[in-house]
Amino acid sequence: MRKIISNEEFKRVLGPLAAFLLIMMFNMFFTPGFFNMQIKNGHLFGSFVDIFNRGAPVMIVAIGMTLVYATGGIDLSVGSIMAISGAVAAYMIRPDYTKGVIEYGTLPPLFAVILIPLLVAGLLGLWNGILVAYLKIQPIIATLILMVAGRGIAQLITQGQIITFEYPEFQFLGSGFLLGLPVSVILVIVMLVLVNFLTRKTALGIFIESVGSNPTASFYLGINSRVIKLFSYLFCGICAGLAGLIVTADIKGADANNCGLWYELDAIASVIIGGTVWGGRFTLFGTLLGAIIIQSITTTILSRGVAPEQILVFKAIVVMAVTLVQSSNMRKMIVDSVFVANRKTDKTVNKGLN
Amino acid sequence: MELKTIKNYIPLFATIFVFILIYTMGAMLYDNFLSLRVFLNLFLDNAFVGVIAVGMTFVILSGGIDLSVGSVVAFVCILSAKLLEVYQINPFLVVLVCLLFGVFLGTVMGAVIHFFAVPDFLVTLVGMFLCRGLAYMVDLQSIPIRDELFLAVNTMGINFGGGVNFRLISIIFIMVWAAGVYVSHYTRFGRNIYALGGDVVSANLMGIPIGKTRILVYTMSSTLAALGGLLYAVYTLSGYAAAAQGLELDAIAAVVIGGTLLTGGVGFVEGTMVGVLILGLIQTFISFQGTLSSWWTNIIIGLLIFSFILLQRFLSLRSDTDQK
């Protein structure tokens, strides 16, 4: 464990980890069969696995959101980008469906069905990035534009219909299994490893944190904050695009109205619960935990017969509680008390020197 | 207020220009577009958006944002329906309870933003979650409203004859807007909001009560959102928890199009009215056109917000170079 995450990061995620274990313990006692796992046809099944399987799209979006959040920004358009990417993929598979043609044409190659939506998502992310980094529009407003217009664009592509399709190779992305694990979970792992490499094995991570934490100092250091911000929005767009593909492949249809709905909120909640600071330190492992917590809350509550829509209340309470604990004013109180202790030690050290 | 400071008015002029442009286009293309009924319906159909947009204008003027308004509308709408139809509670009491909920929620959100220095978008995002979830807790199904008072308010209005009716809902909207205009120009609270949005640090040193102002702004926004929810319930005569999705975006759009600067401190409640009417006009236009699908509304609104923000950026960039 220590080799994957640093000590400091480990300390940071202790809170969410404890919360996760608490939820799991609750389930152990009160949800019968929660941890039952079965292997059917060489695939892993069960409530516990379901958390990871169902949570995969949120996890991927949250990974992208983490970077944006750490630069001191936010991306509200992820849900719409998901819808667009799913719509593009479905449209490529059945271009004439909206005109009422039921027959499939020649199926486009799989790599195109995956790469072109991702490219589109990347371009949309780039658009957000340009608005924020170059036109200096507040992130919340800049991404709001695409949040409104994006769903319209997705509906334009699907002509307001739900484009359903059969394309087994593509569906594999959403509901397939590889090495006994759901493909979506494997994609999460791949993304996590990739982003971890990008941010922690290059200087990107520390640059993102610098730009978010102190833009002036970063400028004096010669860090190109525009490029850093641009990249984080671009990457967040691609993550959303991938999540959109997974959801679309899973339900075998592009639903421009509902694909990615409320995802921006789940993603932001995951990032906050995970312990990433707005404009500062980020932790991918924490974000992943955050997403798992959100999904476990959802699964746990659903298993108690509560309507899925009502879960929002619990999510809201959790996010507010975590935010208040992390609030800078509360942290300031803690830091101040540490300072008083530090001052005392400093003075004694100096006396020794003189 | 003399019209000396032209720069602050440019976005407002642009808005009025856009309004006239769309109106003229509609009038030229479609026969009945210019009718009084179409014009009055703009106020009726957008009354709840308008009431919320007035509150949102103050929030944005103060340099903040409120993402919770859409969910507040949904919650109040379903709550009032449930209280009226299932629990048979006096309608006046229901109205009072709903408005008090708005006061309470807004004050709490404002206090958290101010005292804990939590970013405004986060707090109101949580408010958005919470209210939507609460709405679903009240009821998952849609509840029709048959209460006599609500029915009466729905149909009440000034009759112009020929089926043209200026409904009470529209009048409430216009009254709220007029009150907003008054507050923004003629009360210290209103002017303090401008000062707060213009420069928080200076405002504090000038002795302006920033805490009180900021909290009251959110109180006002949520209360107006609750009123908007009631209007929505009266207008649709039903309560539905999934109602008013994305309404916060429409409200923000109306404010931005109305010429209020997103950075705070500059703008007019007057302009918000024009912004709301433009949004309504686009929808009317699309419904007249017939073949254009509803999603074009979203795309056009997005484009409009974008171009108005660009205009704002351009203006502020130019004034920056002026000072150098």
Add this chain to the structure above:
Amino acid sequence: MNIKKPVLCCTSITKFFSGVIALDKVNFNLFPGEIHGLLGENGAGKSTLIKCLTGVYLPDHGDIYYEGKRVVFAAPSEARNRGISTVYQEINLIQTLSVAENIFAGRQPLSKGRINWKKINERSRELLAMLDLDIDVTALLSEYSTAVQQMVAIARSLDISAKVLILDEPTSSLDEDEAHMLFNVIRKLRNEGMAIVFISHFLDQVLELCDTLTILRNGESVGEYRANEISKHELIIKMLGKKLAAFENRVAELNSSDESKKDVFYSVRSMSRRKSMKHFDLDLKKGEVLGLAGLLGSGRTEIARLLFGIDKPHSGNTVIKGVSGSVLSPKNAVRHSFGYCPEDRKLEGLIPCLTIRENIVLALQVKKGLLKYISLKKQRKIAEKFMQLVSIKAPSCEENVSRLSGGNQQKVIIARWLAANPEFLILDEPTRGIDVGAKFEIQKLILKFRDLGMSILFISSELDELVRCCDRVAVLRDRKKITEYTGRSLCSEKIMATIAHVTSEAEDGNLL
């Protein structure tokens, strides 16, 4: 004078900022009908004292008495309502409001419950007329020059029935005529019985205008003086806290013949920037510490910013290592192996969310580029090496920087640039606000790296420090470079005389 009771006084006010003392048992007495000058270098505690008196900060110790009663102002509005108004150095008005509204914001006259705009505009015109200013009060504040905005700020404080008026650097953006116009107004107010605190770094103006002076240095009160009983030169000596012994302590013993042999690393000819620095020439040599001396606002930091590419010069030629070219941005400067420890380490230096290790390796990492990541092991090695070198006191390099004391934070920033192995390092007030031990260590470091061949630009308000560490000192006054001192001619008396613009007295030598 003694019969009068002070309208505002404070006793042994003490204020800490995150562990560093900003005000140390300061006493201050202000009488009605006097203009009281408050003097001190940057960081001496003037602004902090004012903010304690007006309720912006709550002092940690000490009492404030207003009109004979002990008071605690919890907010600026309380002090203001009791009749203490302040005009701050940075114009604290709201650019997006009209001139008239700025004057009346927060206390607009009401008639029948609504704001009376007509009255606001009329009263504003009257008030500004008192300052001989005739402008359109309905226009936006941002449409006017800084000088006019300053007048508006004063007009705002005049309208309150103020008993105490505090003016914090009110003349810094006014030309001479405007300043004198303002002085007339201030004198008029004084004669009407108002107590006025006047803070300015223009000593001539202070001596001309004030009745009484209080001098602060390093958060302590040096003393209170009658303006007509103290010379400008004495004033400067007291402000800068010169000790006679310093001359003998000089660490940087020089060989003046060496001077010409040193290679010029970075040279600047007739560089200037409007409103920031008038034309100046500067040569930075390898293995040499060049000091910049001058009062606050004389252009010290402005030169540093120009040299490092943060501000763009409006004119001037630069030659770096014999090649002509210019430093376009900090990024560009870093590529040229420059380093810059800014004056405000919290705002412009530290990355508060990162650890000591990350803060130290950051500059080196930027220099290497995004992809050439320094491995964690190597980072630790570098961080530990430099922590030891600049002696940062912390349990480990993985500690969060925001938990360190001010002195240690400053050392982290110096370590950051040293780790990047710069050829040219700018240190802007590196020893301000840190304890004596750390100060001495930083001075030693400067000399150590000079001997290793680094070119260093050292900015400090403390002349002792400059004399001890620098091979050459350039003296600035009013955004102009006046002269340079090297070798034997480098002594704090001469620098001080140049700063004070009194050349003849300095030669006499009987300064104290």
